[in-house]
Amino acid sequence: MAGGSLDLPVVDLASPDLKSAVDAVRKACVESGFFYVTNHGIQDGLLEALFAESKKFFELPLEEKMLLQRNSAHRGYTAPYAEKLDASSEFQGDLKESFYIGAVGDVDMPNDPNQWPPKESDFHLGRIQ
Known part of the structure; x- marks a missing residue:
């Protein structure tokens, strides 16, 4: 606006x-x-750490992010233009990228596990605390 x-x-x-x-x-x-x-x-320190890790992930080259491409359980990375949330839009897809995760540690979930960046990253919630 x-x-x-x-x-x-x-x-x-x-x-x-x-x-x-x-x-x-x-x-x-x-x-x-x-x-x-x-x-x-949610503690401010945890929020700051999560935003910092998110920023680091989304700054990676596309090729690296695509290694974690969204799987059949809708967990992982989705590249720009890969989704079109407004079917009536004339554009090929949405200019956004995203990283989908599901419940962490819920063994009763029938879906595939979450995908995470390499171990050196703190992106995984369990490594930020």
Whole structure:
């Protein structure tokens, strides 16, 4: 939005009313697609480490990221233009890249395990703490 501003909704997870929080997330997703979360209980240091590792991963050359290409269980890297979330769009795909993970350590999950960058990376949640 050129020259304008965007006020994103804020979802406060401190409220004991879980239904209100769920409703707020749904409304935010439908109306703007984005939202802030407050009182989530995640320590600032962990968030900073996760963002730093994410930045390092997405700065890698495409060839290296493609070694972790999204698998049949939808876990791993997705390159720019590989997804088209708006089927009515005239563009070939979305100018975004992403890295999908699923539940960590849930042995009852029937899906394939998560894919992670090489061991020297702290990208895996278990190595950041």
